Amino acid sequence: MNNRPFKARLGANENVFGPSPRAIAAMQEASADQWMYGDPESHDLRAALAAHHAIRPENIVVGEGIDGLLCYLVRLVIEQGDAVVTSDGAYPTFNYHVAGFGGVLHKVPYRDDHEDPRALFRKAAEVGAKLVYLANPDNPMGTWHKGADIVAAMEDLPADTLFILDEAYVEFAPEGTSATVDIEDPRLIRMRTFSKAYGLAGARVGYALGAEPLITAFNKIRNHFGMNRAAQIGALAALEDVAYLAQTVGNVTAARNRIAAIAQANGLSALPSATNFVAVDCGGDGDFARRVLSELVARGVFVRMPFVAPQDRCIRISAGRPEDLNLLETALPAALTAARS
Amino acid sequence: MNNRPFKARLGANENVFGPSPRAIAAMQEASADQWMYGDPESHDLRAALAAHHAIRPENIVVGEGIDGLLCYLVRLVIEQGDAVVTSDGAYPTFNYHVAGFGGVLHKVPYRDDHEDPRALFRKAAEVGAKLVYLANPDNPMGTWHKGADIVAAMEDLPADTLFILDEAYVEFAPEGTSATVDIEDPRLIRMRTFSKAYGLAGARVGYALGAEPLITAFNKIRNHFGMNRAAQIGALAALEDVAYLAQTVGNVTAARNRIAAIAQANGLSALPSATNFVAVDCGGDGDFARRVLSELVARGVFVRMPFVAPQDRCIRISAGRPEDLNLLETALPAALTAARS
Numbered sequence: 262m263n264n265r266p267f268k269a270r271l272g273a274n275e276n277v278f279g280p281s282p283r284a285i286a287a288m289q290e291a292s293a294d295q296w297m298y299g300d301p302e303s304h305d306l307r308a309a310l311a312a313h314h315a316i317r318p319e320n321i322v323v324g325e326g327i328d329g330l331l332c333y334l335v336r337l338v339i340e341q342g343d344a345v346v347t348s349d350g351a352y353p354t355f356n357y358h359v360a361g362f363g364g365v366l367h368k369v370p371y372r373d374d375h376e377d378p379r380a381l382f383r384k385a386a387e388v389g390a391k392l393v394y395l396a397n398p399d400n401p402m403g404t405w406h407k408g409a410d411i412v413a414a415m416e417d418l419p420a421d422t423l424f425i426l427d428e429a430y431v432e433f434a435p436e437g438t439s440a441t442v443d444i445e446d447p448r449l450i451r452m453r454t455f456s457k458a459y460g461l462a463g464a465r466v467g468y469a470l471g472a473e474p475l476i477t478a479f480n481k482i483r484n485h486f487g488m489n490r491a492a493q494i495g496a497l498a499a500l501e502d503v504a505y506l507a508q509t510v511g512n513v514t515a516a517r518n519r520i521a522a523i524a525q526a527n528g529l530s531a532l533p534s535a536t537n538f539v540a541v542d543c544g545g546d547g548d549f550a551r552r553v554l555s556e557l558v559a560r561g562v563f564v565r566m567p568f569v570a571p572q573d574r575c576i577r578i579s580a581g582r583p584e585d586l587n588l589l590e591t592a593l594p595a596a597l598t599a600a601r602s
Numbered sequence: 603m604n605n606r607p608f609k610a611r612l613g614a615n616e617n618v619f620g621p622s623p624r625a626i627a628a629m630q631e632a633s634a635d636q637w638m639y640g641d642p643e644s645h646d647l648r649a650a651l652a653a654h655h656a657i658r659p660e661n662i663v664v665g666e667g668i669d670g671l672l673c674y675l676v677r678l679v680i681e682q683g684d685a686v687v688t689s690d691g692a693y694p695t696f697n698y699h700v701a702g703f704g705g706v707l708h709k710v711p712y713r714d715d716h717e718d719p720r721a722l723f724r725k726a727a728e729v730g731a732k733l734v735y736l737a738n739p740d741n742p743m744g745t746w747h748k749g750a751d752i753v754a755a756m757e758d759l760p761a762d763t764l765f766i767l768d769e770a771y772v773e774f775a776p777e778g779t780s781a782t783v784d785i786e787d788p789r790l791i792r793m794r795t796f797s798k799a800y801g802l803a804g805a806r807v808g809y810a811l812g813a814e815p816l817i818t819a820f821n822k823i824r825n826h827f828g829m830n831r832a833a834q835i836g837a838l839a840a841l842e843d844v845a846y847l848a849q850t851v852g853n854v855t856a857a858r859n860r861i862a863a864i865a866q867a868n869g870l871s872a873l874p875s876a877t878n879f880v881a882v883d884c885g886g887d888g889d890f891a892r893r894v895l896s897e898l899v900a901r902g903v904f905v906r907m908p909f910v911a912p913q914d915r916c917i918r919i920s921a922g923r924p925e926d927l928n929l930l931e932t933a934l935p936a937a938l939t940a941a942r943s
Contacts, residue, residue: 270638279637288636288832292629295804295836296620297611298797325666328825354826361823456639463636463831482702484669485695489830490804491629495636 268561269585271578273462274400274538277585278512280460280495281505287498288464291491299490306497310468313500316444320470322479325487327429327452327467332358333483334450334469335392338423339364344388348376350401350569352427355394364392371572374532374540375404378414386419393418396427398434401567401577403534408440418448423475426451432458432506433513434535445472457537458506458513459499464492513537516580523590527597532575540567540575547573549600556596562589609902610926612919615741615879617801618926619853622843625802625836632832640831647838651809654841657785661811663820666828668770668793668808671820673699675791675810676733678819679764680705685729689717691742691910693768696735705733712913715873715881716745719755727760734759737768739775742908742918744875749781759789764816767792773799773847774854775876788813798878799850800840805833854878857921864931868938873916881908881916888914890941897937903930 270277279285303323311318324330331354339345341363347355349368359366367388369380376399385393398405411426418424428451431439442449450471456462466488469476499505520539521531532540543550547570554566554576566576578589611618620626644664652659665671672695680686682704688696690709700707708729710721717740726734739746752767759765769792772780783790791812797803807829810817840846861880862872873881884891888911895907895917907917919930 273639276637279634285633288633289630292626293620296617296801298614298616298803325825325828328827332825460637462639465828465830484666484673486669487666487806489806489833492830
């Protein structure tokens with residue numbers, strides 16, 4: 262099993278602060294009952310999510326992480342040769358599913374290290390895209406837009422393009438980052454997850470929010486018994502532990518500030534982040550950042566980096582525990598020296 | 603959550619004897635670590651399964667239950683209009699995935715309440731099938747063939763048809779039921795699961811065994827981070843607890859015998875079974891069996907029945923704990939009386 266092969270596991274944007282103790286206890290209690298299939302409708306979880314978002318359960322589909330839901334969605338919408346728009350350097354698993362179903366990807370560059378909603382929507386109009394993907398806050402840069410600005414940009418969204426708004430990290434973001442939209446707006450589907458702020462990446466629980474006809478369409482193709490039973494129960498307990506979520510967000514904010522301070526102390530600059538990771542500008546090109554990354558990995562600190570230039574001048578560091586960030590603080594000066602030599 | 607809405611939950615072929623205590627303990631311990639993604643390669647589990655089956659890890663793909671693996675396999679093989687062969691009344695989730703990817707199903711009748719390998723393979727030749735599906739032991743009838751007879755029937759398997767042998771229940775079956783084949787035989791892929799004999803239906807862990815090129819093809823489309831981390835760990839612990847598996851098989855055998863005795867005491871006959879359920883012939887037609895089923899359900903005993911005539915003269919009863927079967931024993935005479943009136 263992938264058991265901490267690194268001293269500091271700061272590369273996969275996992276939530277090192279872990280799930281709520283109530284979620285852990287619920288999953289432990291459910292372990293003995295894993296002989297039963299999970300509820301194929303995720304009834305209780307969807308009911309709680311509906312209350313949480315002030316919508317109806319019919320507007321929610323629960324699935325095997327956002328990755329699983331993106332696969333279903335691409336399958337529902339994309340036929341061989343259909344155009345899809347995303348940002349160059351954005352979430353590769355979305356691109357993987359698009360390619361897997363024969364879609365043709367069109368990529369728009371980042372703008373000042375942010376995804377560029379209006380450029381994405383204009384490109385969608387230009388190529389007649391069936392889908393356009395945008396993460397807010399963004400991965401891998403950690404930058405974000407106000408939800409209201411996303412909504413305003415939707416003026417440029419073509420009528421026959423479905424907009425996937427991936428809000429995987431939104432619980433870490435400032436108030437107003439989540440887009441406020443009519444849930445029955447057929448132009449938009451939003452993705453959420455228990456993998457990040459709720460600390461349940463290993464449990465595989467994501468959900469999509471959207472208009473009822475689109476959500477219902479998932480039922481024609483999804484793996485109805487695909488949800489792990491203990492994971493459903495754990496996610497519900499995690500959702501209910503509002504105080505623990507607030508504590509996690511506080512821990513992550515402190516970790517982001519510490520990463521920025523460590524970067525600054527080493528003459529590097531951290532990009533502002535609304536996620537549980539920080540993109541640190543290494544001050545050179547992609548080759549230099551790759552050397553820094555290699556030298557950190559060689560010192561037991563697992564980090565990753567953006568995929569394309571000029572964003573690949575950065576390394577991406579997940580918000581760690583104080584002990585993880587101590588290791589980063591110790592390793593970074595030597596890693597930079599080695600990378601420069 | 604789907605928490606025992608019935609007094610006796612004997613309809614879904616779940617393993618009421620539950621997972622190994624070692625698997626439960628392993629999943630409980632893993633619950634606190636669910637903030638980490640599971641291993642996308644399921645390395646440790648595949649290594650253990652390779653040793654268990656005396657093959658290489660490259661011949662094994664682990665996925666989100668057999669249902670998830672059937673979805674991937676159908677996606678890999680089937681294009682719009684391709685022919686697929688299965689038995690009339692066999693596993694509906696396979697048919698769901700075939701229809702979902704535009705395949706055209708051709709169905710072969712059961713023969714004396716058994717699936718009919720030679721007829722399936724002849725039909726595959728007749729229609730130019732890309733896939734042919736057979737479960738051994740069979741669900742919903744519980745009947746089985748010797749593995750050697752399946753292999754002998756493969757003489758009739760067309761060269762360009764891939765044979766899916768679903769062995770979900772094989773751990774409950776007599777020695778010699780599992781087919782002994784060359785793992786690199788490109789004509790065959792076998793499906794196995796931790797949902798049945800290992801008592802982990804809620805965990806969603808299945809695996810497929812086959813030739814390396816076919817197994818490798820799954821990596822082009824599967825949801826690489828789709829496996830629940832605690833489930834991977836629990837499945838590995840379950841696999842290692844050989845003594846507990848033997849105890850479960852003993853419990854299930856005793857339960858099958860008890861169901862047969864209860865049936866006989868009520869003037870009904872139980873079909874021989876190599877699974878963790880028993881098809882009980884109600885001695886009438888499908889309408890009569892449906893009335894028996896309804897009357898049992900009304901008495902808190904959840905059972906199901908085969909989907910097509912003449913197999914739908916039976917009801918399908920999962921191997922329950924003694925207390926579950928006490929409820930069945932109590933409810934069945936009154937249910938039969940009500941169904942006859």
